[in-house]
Amino acid sequence: MNLQFGPKKIIPVIVLLSAIIFSNKTVAQTDSTATDSVLLKQIEQQMQTNTEVAPQQTRSGISSNPDIGVVADFRASYISQGKKNFDAYLNETEISFQSVVDPYIRADFFLTFGRDPVTNKYGAAVEEGYLTTLSLPAKLQLKVGKFREAVGRINPTHPHALPFIDLPNAFVNYFGEEGLNDEGASLSWLLPTKFYSELIFQATSGASESPSFYRGDNNRFIYLGHLKNFFTLSDNTTLEFGLSGITGPNDSSSTTNIGAIDLTYKWKPVQLNTYKSLTWQSEFFYSNAKYSANKMSNSFGLYSFLEYQIAKRWFLTGRYDYAQKPYNKNIVEQAYSLSAGWLATEFQKIEFEGKVTNVNIQSGFNQFWLRWIFVIGAHGAHQY
């Protein structure tokens, strides 16, 4: 079979193709003219009726990825005692992944990269990682995983959202710098009351880093109950009153019981809530720690702070701490601190804090901190 085309054969083919193309074009031109005139009429009608509609634009940001955010906490510090007085470090980097899993549950993960204050080395940890149900009946909600437990106000709050840089002495004495944060389950029930009342019961497999509780080799769990009550006093003022009770094993293979009360009053004028606000928050802790059949220690601690927003970007916070040592109530710490925060935007704040601590068995000391917090990516709302 000869597939070669000589010039004599190509020319008639080109002529034929040209004829087809031009004939189609002529038909198309005829149709186009008719269509154009219809379009022209439509445009004229639209201009006359003046029913202008905004152009539909493609919506962006459609993705099945979870919301991802990074919160960084850079610090500089000074302490008036010891050999090393000044320090500067990236205290913690928190990476969050948050999303609804399916119509029944959502998942929240907070991974942290923090500096160990003793070794100065950075390590990674799961700060929180839990699922929350969205569709249980009877106004119940279940949370399963690793989470900050529901003790009062400070423990459930991520440190970058607090209005001061250090944690209150009483809180650290009972729950440590990382707070009570462990693996287990949490069931909460919204009570059928006219005001907001939520009852929470949590069982966790033991605190991995807590002065009061200990994760041993046995089968003992930490049990926690919390009753949160929230009252709207007026459009601008609210009051929260909470009761907490915790019982669990300690490092003496015995039991520690802690009772806590939290009280928070807020004034936030609805109309200008981004310019002015005032928060007065206090928590009281009472601990009963048994160490052996004959040895037991009862202790008490509290903090109370007043935060005042003086302008859109400026916050001032004064705090008083009182803390008896959990193992010996005769050792008493008292501290006074003052913090100033400047919020550039919702995604960046700089804070200064000065603190004076007095301990009844040793000389007092002073501390200063600077904290610069910045956020990239998504960042959800904090508790009110």
Added chain:
Amino acid sequence: MKKIISIFSLLLIIISGANAGSIKVVTTTMDMKSITEMIGGNKVSVQTIATGYQNPHFVDPKPSYIISLSNADLFVTVGLDLETGWSPQLLSSSRNSKIQKGSPGYVDASEGVGLLQVPSSVNRGEGDIHIYGNPHYWLDPLNGKVIARNIASGLERIDPANKDFYEANLHAFFAKIDLKLKEWDAKMAPFKGSKIIAYHNEWVYFERRFGLQIVDFMEPKPGIPPSPSQLVKVIKEVTANKIKVIISSPYFTTSSSDVVAKQTGVKELTLATSVGAFSSIKNYFDLFDYDVDQLTAVLK
């Protein structure tokens, strides 16, 4: 026997009374509440989270809102990312599967709205950029029709027995919007092309509908408070363009526009961005009546 009949009659009255407004709706804003009430009539009882004089970006997620959400049959949100800082947390805590996103009781009122200012890329260096587009779309009364359609569809999903009732109210709402729009258009017609300054970038839909021209904002970037250099820039613009008015909202302070007003003589006007911003604004139509009357009085 008569007593039994009387008791039954009384029970019927009580039951029928209980049905009036028996669909519980929670809306994020007053504008959504107003339109829901017009579509739902006596079949709905509506609660709102934000007030009309509150910045809808920064509503505090008070636990007390969770109670009304936990009992709601329908949830209406402005959507896009207007309420992103507070409504997802409240919804998650509501323990109410009926109103979660994707459920029949979840209404995103922005569905089908022709969005303006949709960014092609997102960079927070530009301030509070809305990734889906400008979310203040209810300030164009024609978008009120889209909102109403979405709300009617939501009500019909959860209460199909009353579909005809909702459709009738929807078409009455459409007719009133068309009628009132002619009135507002007529009032604003002499001022088409008027140059104005706004505090925050929340008027683009209103600007477009009524042919205004926003030259600049008091905020140098969305969400960033006015800086001295921005005030100098605005003062120059007001003088160069003979601008008559700076418009703002009830939830912004006037200290920066006071400075510009003192330097240039420009008038300051606090307009309503939502129903309930001022006591005279009872519904969605009052909102535009108020803003159009206030603006035309100043632009004369």
